[in-house]
Amino acid sequence: MAPHWKCGSGQPVAGSNPALSATTPGALEAKPCVAGCAAPLTHIRVRSRRMLAGAFALAPFAPSRRLMPRLPEITPIEYGTFRFPDPALARRRGVVVGYAIRHRGGVFLFDTGLGFGNAELEETYHPEARRVEEALAGAGFAIDDVTAIANCHLHADHAGQNLAFPGVPIYVQAAEWELAHTTDHTILEWVDFPGATYLPLTGDHEPFDGFRIIATPGHTKGHQSLAVQTDHGLVVLAGQAVYTLDEWVGNADELEGRSGAPDRDAYDRSLERLRGLEPRHVYFGHDRRSWTRSGS
Numbered sequence: 001m002a003p004h005w006k007c008g009s010g011q012p013v014a015g016s017n018p019a020l021s022a023t024t025p026g027a028l029e030a031k032p033c034v035a036g037c038a039a040p041l042t043h044i045r046v047r048s049r050r051m052l053a054g055a056f057a058l059a060p061f062a063p064s065r066r067l068m069p070r071l072p073e074i075t076p077i078e079y080g081t082f083r084f085p086d087p088a089l090a091r092r093r094g095v096v097v098g099y100a101i102r103h104r105g106g107v108f109l110f111d112t113g114l115g116f117g118n119a120e121l122e123e124t125y126h127p128e129a130r131r132v133e134e135a136l137a138g139a140g141f142a143i144d145d146v147t148a149i150a151n152c153h154l155h156a157d158h159a160g161q162n163l164a165f166p167g168v169p170i171y172v173q174a175a176e177w178e179l180a181h182t183t184d185h186t187i188l189e190w191v192d193f194p195g196a197t198y199l200p201l202t203g204d205h206e207p208f209d210g211f212r213i214i215a216t217p218g219h220t221k222g223h224q225s226l227a228v229q230t231d232h233g234l235v236v237l238a239g240q241a242v243y244t245l246d247e248w249v250g251n252a253d254e255l256e257g258r259s260g261a262p263d264r265d266a267y268d269r270s271l272e273r274l275r276g277l278e279p280r281h282v283y284f285g286h287d288r289r290s291w292t293r294s295g296s
């Protein structure tokens with residue numbers, strides 16, 4: 001059984017929800033939606049602060065192209081580990097992994113990791129979590145480098161440190177948002193915070209050239225994954241659409257996500273959809289290992 005990350009102590013933030021009124025940060029420009037999605041706030045393109053700063057800079061020192069990384073560049077960010085409450089999994093320890101994707105428009109962060117300070121969660125899961133600033137710094141990023149975020153879903157192990165990013169646009173499925181605000185789904189004070197700038201999506205969406213957010217319901221109704229086109233081929237960040245590499249290849253052991261999914265049919269369909277993309281490489285939200293297509 002996979003963990004469920006439900007928390008009974010999350011209290012709604014008082015007052016109206018500032019997030020859906022989405023005061024967009026300064027660096028947004030209109031862009032037609034190539035995914036045909038109907039979400040009202042999604043037809044935007046984010047330009048990084050660095051790009052804007054560059055527009056006013058004097059002729060910069062141009063580093064050799066040979067020294068520049070090939071973009072987009074995907075870096076795993078390990079946010080911490082936790083204990084499974086299921087006694088059958090007592091000998092194992094779970095891991096939470098997000099990803100920073102450096103691209104020409106800035107750094108896109110896929111998930112913000114475990115939150116801090118919730119007694120019930122700590123008693124249940126015994127997390128050993130890293131602050132997102134520390135986790136990013138360990139991988140060579142500053143927190144201010146992050147120009148956009150997507151949460152695969154809003155459970156407390158994937159959206160737990162969203163509040164470290166006021167003003168940064170956060171892509172989330174509208175169905176997930178509704179779930180979080182109408183059921184006992186997550187720790188709401190980690191989701192609703194001053195300056196929260198959520199961009200609700202309905203289905204697939206392409207926020208930047210070569211990036212596609214893909215709706216992959218199953219683990220939750222509003223789960224989403226990310227596909228990134230790279231020089232090495234298509235890379236999929238599955239999130240928790242599938243729990244481990246073993247489950248991805250159809251050889252899951254006791255650590256799998258399907259049996260605990262509230263909608264197994266949707267889970268199966270989403271997994272098949274990701275497989276149907278024929279990615280070159282796949283990363284997971286709860287597995288340090290990644291999968292590479294044989295022959296690649």
Ligand SMILES: [Zn+2]
Pocket residue numbers: 003004005153155219240
């Ligand atoms: Zn979850």
Ligand SMILES: [Zn+2]
Pocket residue numbers: 005155157158240285286
């Ligand atoms: Zn999770």
